[in-house]
Amino acid sequence: MTRVVVTVMPKAGVLDPQGQTVEGALGRLGFGGVSDVRVGKRIELEVGGDDPLAAVHEMCERLLVNALIEDYDVRAES
Amino acid sequence: MSVAVLRFPGSLDHESAQRAVESVGGIATSVWHADAELPAGVGAVVVPGGFSYGDHLRPGAVASRAPIMGAVRRHVDRGGLVLGICNGFQVLCEAGLLPGALRPNATLTFVCRQASVEVADDGSPWTAPLGVGARLSIPIKNNQGAWFGHPEIDRVALRYVGDDRLGSVTAAAGVLDESGRVLGLMPHPEEACDPLLGSTDGQSLFGVAAAA
Amino acid sequence: MSGATKPKHRALGLTDREAERITALLDREPTDPELVMFSLMWSEHCSYKHSRRLLGRFPSEGPGVLQGPGENAGVVEIEPGRALALKIESHNHPSAVEPFEGAATGVGGIVRDILAMGARPIALLDSLRFGELRSARSRHLFVRSVAGIGHYGNCIGVPTVGGEVAFDDRYEDSCLVNAMCVGVVEPGRVLRAAASGADNAVVLIGNRTGADGIGGASILASAELDEDEDRRPSVQVSDPFTERKLMDCCLELASSDLLVALQDLGAAGLTSASSEMAAKGGVGIDIDLDAVPLRQALTPAEILVSESQERMLAVVEPRLLDEVIRVCRRWELDATRIGVVTDDGDLVARSGGEVVARIRATSLTDEAPAYRVALHAPSPSEPLDLADVPEPTDLATAWRELLGRPNVASKRWVFEQYDHLVGANTIVRPGGDAAVVRLPGSNRAIALTTDCAERHAELDARGGGAASVLEAARNIAAVGARPLAATDCLNFANPEKGSTGWRLREVIEGMSQALEALGIPIVSGNVSLYNESPARAIYPTPVVGMVGVIEDAAARVGHGFVDSGDVVLIAGGGRPRLDASEWLGEARGCPDRPDAASEARLCELLARAGERRLVQSAHDVSGGGVAVALAECAIAGRLGADVELPVERRADEALFGEGGGRVVVTCRPRNLDALRDAAGGVPLTEIGTVGGDLLRVRIGSDMAELSVADATNAYEAGIPEVVA
Structure with missing residues (x-):
């Protein structure tokens, strides 16, 4: 089994209301110099089989990620 | 004394809460989140429902760090009463004024329906007039209403009756802080203060606020 | 297909003649930005170039109308010092591409239309059409659209109080997401878009x-969706x-x-x-x-x-x-x-x-071309031959099965995901006829509904257009309100093909006649064309959003049975027919054309009976006929009834037949005479008594019996069972 980590982020150019809100809140709390905050999610999976990364890529395409608005990155946890 | 009803960007139920206070003969004052102090003469604070800051990051997380929350904390320290409804409950948990946290409903959907809740702890100014076992018909409407905490230590004020428990630990619908002066609940008593809306069971809580 | 092989204007969806017209208007060749601007403003979505000539038929004036069609929303006065802004709009194509965001942004758009009039939004409704739920794609579109509508409406604090959803294979490739919003504004503070x-x-x-939706208005709204990603x-x-x-x-x-x-x-x-x-x-x-x-x-x-x-x-x-x-x-x-x-x-x-x-x-x-659509009448549809419709072996089993069909079953799974209460003014919640929302700070309330008779419109466009308006009016009247004004969203297939253009004209004619009979205007509207794929075109789907007024909010009427011993009646006329009915399950046959004048009298009776507190409950007879209407009254009131229905030809037709303008009402026995006096010429047929925990219907020598508990289980399980 391989521990696989998927990072899902709003696609470049796609509005990220969550990131905007967090950025505004950080500013109000006095954290200066913060910009381009983007909020995504991380999904961890234990995957078996011959090619776990390829399998997770397919999972991303078919379920985990909405390719219209999200980008993702898949890597194996060492 | 008046009842301060807080307003954050994304608050939705502040006007309904003010009307509920007025429906029991109280005086309600709207208070803006950026203010650092509550107005003079406030006996109770209501943190109303809604989607403050769009529920971004975690529901209530951003609002709980607003300037007015420091004043709410001092109000509690002085012996004042606080009522958090739905998102207001989430804000109070995020602020550390109430124990536990609110997690997504077991259905993973927004749930809007009339619910029945029962008083489980009447050792609080909020629930004393009702008494343990009193049942209230009040609507619930939330995405993240499953309370997660430690009921063996934390004070559960209200519990759902029947299947409508949203995934809450011990079916908790509302919890108290140690002192009993801060109450947070997921159901919306401000939507149950008018016979035309089908229930007036929410008026008791606003009566406590108005008399504080 | 690549844009490089053809002129830019064609790649942007403009015809050669439209490009020539642009050059003539500018008196020079357009720059690239100008060409893009024209292509969008002259798209069907923005210019209504295929429907504009026909839309003028709608009655759009009246004593209370402060703003008719042409602005962001229509505005109609409801009481001194207060007006309502209303509008319905489609977001069909974006919802087909990404249902959650498409439906959510549809809600956002209609709310901003109301806001642009200076009005405070107080209620939302959504009219939805998807393919049959056995299709995985349609289930996905349905579930995600509902989630998107909830996400948006709940978060902005405007209650989603009503609407409808229906499923039919004809929407498999082109789902419909229409959103309606109503707001309140002081007449003197109505804002307009005029700079x-x-x-x-x-x-x-x-x-x-940002780059959101660039090209959407033109390319998505004007061309049939195809594989060209x-x-x-x-x-x-x-x-x-x-x-x-x-x-x-x-x-x-x-x-x-x-x-x-x-x-x-x-x-x-x-x-x-x-x-x-x-x-x-x-x-x-x-x-x-x-x-x-x-x-x-x-x-x-x-x-x-x-x-x-x-x-x-x-x-x-x-x-x-x-x-x-x-x-x-x-x-x-x-x-x-x-x-x-x-x-x-x-x-x-x-x-x-x-x-x-x-x-x-x-x-x-203003200079976008206005095309005349080709008007090819389809061959008229034939009335259904009852001999072709198998008779159910057991009426109670058929009744229970019908109650669980997604088109009939409870929409609780949908409306419980919507905050329909925020604002603390919703006094009749979703699930009945119209929703009722009290006007903030007033004793008056408004009734709101959306309705459409699309299968009827497929078979008889004029009749279906009228039926859409009249069903909305009956729903408004059933809660004790008087219809005040309407808004419409005309969802059609490609107007340049087949009989779509003719149907568009006929639907508008039928709607207009019904609106005139009711004496109410259309104050705003929207047209969505090209809802078809190579395999399927949608039915003509003229969604009618209507608002009505209740002078005393406390007088509103619910649809559930209230007390044992109350008299059950059918108000209104028309013969039950299985043509295009939910029991038949398809657009086949030829439904009777509605009688708008008598339906207007029925609506007036219901409003008057509500005001005088003469009725205990009222419920429109629509999909599934009297049998479903009675079951819904029983389920909502947790009370049964003992009823005898007149039978003309067959028991299943009497039970499940639709058509005409009929409403199930109940009244206390002591109010029966007063109700008859109020009826004027409106037919009132006493059919039975409320009571017990069984629904028992005699139809001639036949009998159908269902316990309220069984009916409730079938009705509530219908949608959760298929989407779970």
Whole structure:
């Protein structure tokens, strides 16, 4: 089994209301110099089989990620 | 004394809460989140429902760090009463004024329906007039209403009756802080203060606020 | 297909003749940004070029109408000092591409239309159509659209109080998501989109501009969806939190009289908003694109047509500009002066000091071609031969099965995901006929509904158009309200093919006749064409949104049975027929054409009976016939009834037949005579008595019996079972 980590982020150019809100809140709390905050999610999976990364890529395409608005990155946890 | 009803960007139920206070003969004052102090003469604070800051990051997380929350904390320290409804409950948990946290409903959907809740702890100014076992018909409407905490230590004020428990630990619908002066609940008593809306069971809580 | 192999105008969806017309209007060749602007403003979505000539038929005037079609929303006076703004709009194609965001942004758009009138939104409704739920794709579209509507409506704090959803294979490739919003406004404070006053500032409020939906208005709304993925624009992502701030902010600006004009940015973005504001005011607008706050690098043409959501355009007097910006900042919203009003009538866009577009505003808004659609009548449909419809072996089993069909079953799974209570004014909740919302701070209430008789319209366009209006009116009247005004969303297939154009005209005619019989206007509307794929075209789907008034909110009438011993009656006339019925399950046969005049009298009776507290409950007979209507009354009231139905031909037809304008009402025995006196010429047929925990219906020598518990289980399980 391989521990696989998927990072899902709003696609470049796609509005990220969550990131905007967090950025505004950080500013109000006095954290200066913060910009381009983007909020995504991380999904961890234990995957078996011959090619776990390829399998997770397919999972991303078919379920985990909405390719219209999200980008993702898949890597194996060492 | 008046009842301060807080307003954050994304608050939705502040006007309904003010009307509920007025429906029991109280005086309600709207208070803006950026203010650092509550107005003079406030006996109770209501943190109303809604989607403050769009529920971004975690529901209530951003609002709980607003300037007015420091004043709410001092109000509690002085012996004042606080009522958090739905998102207001989430804000109070995020602020550390109430124990536990609110997690997504077991259905993973927004749930809007009339619910029945029962008083489980009447050792609080909020629930004393009702008494343990009193049942209230009040609507619930939330995405993240499953309370997660430690009921063996934390004070559960209200519990759902029947299947409508949203995934809450011990079916908790509302919890108290140690002192009993801060109450947070997921159901919306401000939507149950008018016979035309089908229930007036929410008026008791606003009566406590108005008399504080 | 690649854009490089054909002229730019064709790649943008413009015909050669339209391109020639643009050159003639400009008296030169258009620049690229100008061509893009024209292509969007002259798209079907923005210009109604295939329906405009037909829409003039609608009655749109009346004593209370303050604003008819042509603005962001219609406005009608409801009491001294108070008016309602209402509008329904489609977001069909975006919802087919990405149902969650498509449906959510549809809600956002209609809310901003109401806001642009200076009105405070108080209720939302949604009319939805999907393919059959056995299709995985349709289940996905349904579940995600509902989630998107809930996400948006719940977060902005406007209650979603009603609407309808239906499933039919004809919507498998083209789902429909129509959203309706109603708001309240003081008549003296109605805002309009007309810009005025040279040198006044043009201010963009709300979200920054990104690549959302670029090309959407033109390409998605004008061409049938096909496999050509490259033509898909980037999906608009909804931001309801910003919308809520926009609502609070714009209402504060409007009530402080800080605005000259207000307009939302929807299809075709800044181009549409600015050209409409200029054209309506007979002025020009000069925009500096470099001042528009951006989320990412965009070309001038992209900035001009971006459909980024949650943005409004305001015209502000220079002396009030600082105050406007201060209010926006308080709401944590960007507000930027991006241009000025001019007196030359031109829409001008500048970038890097250069003029990239200069177009007479009216060329964009008023000079789009208006096409005559071909009017080919389809061959008339034949009435159903009952012999072709198998008779159910057991009526009770058939009844229970019908109650669980997704088209009939309880929509609780849908409306419990919507906050239908926020505002503490919803006094009749979803699940019955019309929803009822008390006007804030008033004893009056409004009734709201959306309805459509699409299978009827498929078989008889004129009759189906009338039936859509009349069903809405019956739903309004059933809760004790009087119809006040309507808004419409005409969802059709490709008007350039087959009989679609003829059907469009006939539906409009039928709707208009019914509206005239009821004496109410259409005050706003929307048209969505090209809802077809190579395999399927949708039914003509003229969704009618209607509002009515109840003078005393406490007099509203529910649909559930109230007390044992109450008398059950059917009010209204018409013969039950299985043609196009839910029991038949398809658009086959030829339903009777409705009698609008007698239905108008039925509506008046129901409103009067409600006012005089003569009825205990009332419920419209629609999909599934009297059997389903009775079951719904029993389920809602947790009480059975003992009923005898007249039978003309067959028991299943008497039970499940639809058509006519019929309403199941109950009254206390002591009020029966008063109700008969009030009826005038409206037929009132006593059919039984409320009581017990069984629903027992005798139809001639046949009998159908169902326990209220069994009926409830079948009815409530229908949708959760298929979507789970």
